[in-house]
Amino acid sequence: MAKKEDPKEIKETKEPKQEQKKEAPKKEAPQEAKKERKEEKKHEGKGEAKEQPKKERKGAPKEGKKEAFKPKEGQPEIKHIVRIADTDLDGKRSVQYALTGIKGISRRLAKIVTVNSGIDPMGTIGYLNDADIEKLQSSIDAITTIIPYWMTNKQNDFMTGEDRHVIGTDVLLSVNEDINLMKKMRSYKGVRHERGLRVRGQRTRSTGRKGRTVGVTRATLAASKAAAKEGEKKEEKKEEAK
Numbered sequence: 001m002a003k004k005e006d007p008k009e010i011k012e013t014k015e016p017k018q019e020q021k022k023e024a025p026k027k028e029a030p031q032e033a034k035k036e037r038k039e040e041k042k043h044e045g046k047g048e049a050k051e052q053p054k055k056e057r058k059g060a061p062k063e064g065k066k067e068a069f070k071p072k073e074g075q076p077e078i079k080h081i082v083r084i085a086d087t088d089l090d091g092k093r094s095v096q097y098a099l100t101g102i103k104g105i106s107r108r109l110a111k112i113v114t115v116n117s118g119i120d121p122m123g124t125i126g127y128l129n130d131a132d133i134e135k136l137q138s139s140i141d142a143i144t145t146i147i148p149y150w151m152t153n154k155q156n157d158f159m160t161g162e163d164r165h166v167i168g169t170d171v172l173l174s175v176n177e178d179i180n181l182m183k184k185m186r187s188y189k190g191v192r193h194e195r196g197l198r199v200r201g202q203r204t205r206s207t208g209r210k211g212r213t214v215g216v217t218r219a220t221l222a223a224s225k226a227a228a229k230e231g232e233k234k235e236e237k238k239e240e241a242k
Helices: 007-014 031-042 096-099 107-116 130-141 170-185 188-195 220-240
Strands: 081-084 088-090
Touching: 007 220, 081 130, 088 096, 096 107, 096 130, 107 130
Parallel strands: none
Antiparallel strands: 081 088
């Protein structure tokens, strides 16, 4: 006779016990540690920031107050203002570039004048003697005899027909005289000067405009259209009346 198996034993054989593996609880990292890791990732490959010394640029103005101009040892005191041809010139500049402060004298003319008077063009004008300043003044007065005619700024004068060089305040006076003469003659340039328009052949379509409004506004267009319509209505009424 076969032995009867117990139902409990059958269940145990069919369903083997599953071993439950308990995982260890994960420990949460503190927030401070997370922040440190993020900062480390940001600074990876950058290296430590070192303070580098600032490079001085050539010709850059130095910080602080400017020191006063000091004369060299064994030299007389500098003249801060030198008056030549009724104009005040800066005494700290060289002779060649100080003379360009006079109207009508360019750098080229200034060098010609200084060489003609026997003075170093690169010397400081404030250290010159009174005799040297008089030499410069006399050479400037007789500048038309020093330079050729094609360097003068008043060639073939209208009244005298001479070639002369105008200096200082005479430059503005001569320009105003020429403009007034063109206005009296009623020449093309004179009329343009009177009307305040461009004289030397420039474009005037897009430049040289004056006044608050530039171009045509909508209000002016509307007003012109309304005036045209009113004129047409008046003409129609006159025709009907006839």
